[in-house]
Amino acid sequence: MTTLALSPDAAATVLAEQQEAYADLRARNLTLDLTRGKPSAEQLDLSDGLFALPAPGTVASENGVDVRNYGGLDGLVELRRIFAELLDVPVEQLLAGGNGSLTLMHDTLAFATLFGVPGGERPWGREETVTFLCPSPGYDRHFAVCEALGIRMVPIPMTPDGPDAEAAAALVADDPSIKGMWVVPTYANPDGSVVTTEVARRLVSMPTAAPDFRILWDNAYAVHHLTDDEVVSADALGLAAEAGHADRVLMYASTSKITFPGAGVSFLAASPANLAWYKKHLAAQSIGPDKVNHLRHAQFFGDAEGVRAHMRKHRDVIAPKFAAVEQILTERLGGTGVARWTTPKGGYFVSLDVVPGTAARVVALAKDAGIALTPAGSTYPYGQDPVDGNIRLAPTLPPLDEVEVAMDGVATCVLLAAAEAATGSLPS
Secondary structure, eight states: OOSOOOOHHHHHHHHHHHHHHHHHHHTTOOOEEESSOOOOHHHHHTTGGGGGOSOTTOOBOTTSOBTTSSOOTTOOHHHHHHHHHHHTSOGGGEEEOSSOHHHHHHHHHHHHHHHOOTTOSSOGGGSSOOEEEEEESOOHHHHHHHHHTTOEEEEEEEETTEEOHHHHHHHHTTOTTEEEEEEOOSSOTTTOOOOOHHHHHHHHHSOOSSTTOEEEEEOTTTTOBSSSOOOOOOOHHHHHHHTTOTTSEEEEEESTTTSOGGGOOEEEEOOHHHHHHHHHHHTTTOSOOOHHHHHHHHHHHOSHHHHHHHHHHHHHHHHHHHHHHHHHHHHHHTTSSSEEEOOOSBSSOEEEEESTTOHHHHHHHHHHTTEEEOOTTTTSGGGOOTTSOEEEEOOSSSOHHHHHHHHHHHHHHHHHHHHHHHHTOOOO
16 A cells, blocks of 8 residues: 555645545534444344243253253353354364353463463463464454463464464474464454465464464354355364374354353363363362353254354344445545455454554544544554554444444545645644
8 A cells, every 4th residue: 555646736635625524524423333343232132032041941951960050161062062063173172161252261371371281391370481473463352361461472464364374383483482372263353364274284283392382263253154155164173183283272262243242152172181171270260151041042043053044144234234334445445545455254343454654543533523443553462553554343333324424434534644644744
């Protein structure tokens, strides 16, 4: 991308035009929010049938466990069976937990820090430095977990096929402080990329200086399709086992954007050794998950096809919003040379790249016009985008008409910031 490729006089004209358009935008007194990837109320309504479940008189799982009582760290087998099929993992290697997979990820790293992991020489907390590779742009909550636990973060580039596997391989080969990396394999946050089998195989088989290297494989959007081309996630656990590194991958998922984010179910899939390790430490903090909630989810879906059918209803609600983002950005910014963006086939986000040095300005302009966007820099470790060029768009929560208004406003802000950069009038 470049700034507006215009003569100084022409650039000044564009600046005046966009300043006028922005004044009109501010005069509308908007209050719109595209900050986080939340399901809309219409999407949440799709799962209201959960309130009537478990079915009256149902207190036991299929193997006779009373769901009202203590016990069962693995979670209900009937629910695990459904999601084992969807995640392509053995049911005996899948644990069902509470409502948030972020809790599982945090606990994994906390347990590693306190106790170490299978194959490791000592707890990570006793290492002088623990480093994680962070594909960027990426998920800000992954970065927050690392920062909270004192884990040093090193960004690596993203590609259309997932993290830059060669960059990762070069770094982990010689640095024993690199204990792991984050991967969102399917419809990644925020760029919507999908990890190919070839990239997955490279990541799980690459030699690492740290014998206890782990990949936290956050498969948050495995079934969150926006088109009929429903991508199947790479079989990370199977590929890792084939490569002789069965313990390398820990996979996470949840129903947070399938049913109710505040009352869903999370999942951890791992090797037998990793799963035994995790449950050993989990047992000190829990006597079992919310099995009543597990049962209601199992009854609500019935089987894996029930989940797929449910997600097609989600698609009907949100796909038009993503189409609106694409249409408006194309109409307003296409051919200008000041922006590029992703067109994801699934997930919850669009990644917007603007003229380097203007992302924070775009977000600030949008805020002053009543359009809340995710803070610039959020998609990079420590909130530091090295070129100040990336903005994450989250169009799922607002109604369609608000998405259209918001995106038109964002386009105005992008053009204004680009014109300011071209004329040397960008605020410092």
